[in-house]
Amino acid sequence: MPSDDPTVDVESAYTAIVQAETLLRVGRPGMGRSRPADFWDVQAVQPLAALLFAASPLGNGQGMDWVRAALANVDPEDVQSPGWAHAAMRCSVSAPMLGQSVVRTLTCDPRQRDSIVAAVRAAIVDTDGLHRQRRCG
Numbered sequence: 001m002p003s004d005d006p007t008v009d010v011e012s013a014y015t016a017i018v019q020a021e022t023l024l025r026v027g028r029p030g031m032g033r034s035r036p037a038d039f040w041d042v043q044a045v046q047p048l049a050a051l052l053f054a055a056s057p058l059g060n061g062q063g064m065d066w067v068r069a070a071l072a073n074v075d076p077e078d079v080q081s082p083g084w085a086h087a088a089m090r091c092s093v094s095a096p097m098l099g100q101s102v103v104r105t106l107t108c109d110p111r112q113r114d115s116i117v118a119a120v121r122a123a124i125v126d127t128d129g130l131h132r133q134r135r136c137g
Helices: 013-024 039-043 045-055 063-070 084-094 096-107 110-136
Strands: none
Touching: 013 045, 013 096, 013 110, 039 045, 039 110, 045 063, 045 084, 045 096, 045 110, 063 084, 063 110, 084 096, 096 110
16 A cells, blocks of 8 residues: 655655656656646756655655655755755765755756745645545545
């Protein structure tokens, strides 16, 4: 039975990317969507995968609660609190490609960064609604 927490199934950088594609509904997992993938959804795949990897059993093991807490912290120097920089640090050894994508996101133009963060946030909010429906329905 699949878990409601997509971080539980992360066993590698590849599976983190697959989970991110599924949440953002892009790539093969998102083929069933009713519209083409949004540009910012595609740009958000690797940064979201980094957050998922960082919160997975391979990272800190804190799951989606940590990912939700990390969403708002885009301080590029805060590696102590849940946040994007902390995710980059967690990925630096085992999934460097994912860690580098977070660094690129944190150092890009603030409007672009905000668009990527918004795409990740929308994917997580959509997931929250889906899980509530599963539990209540």
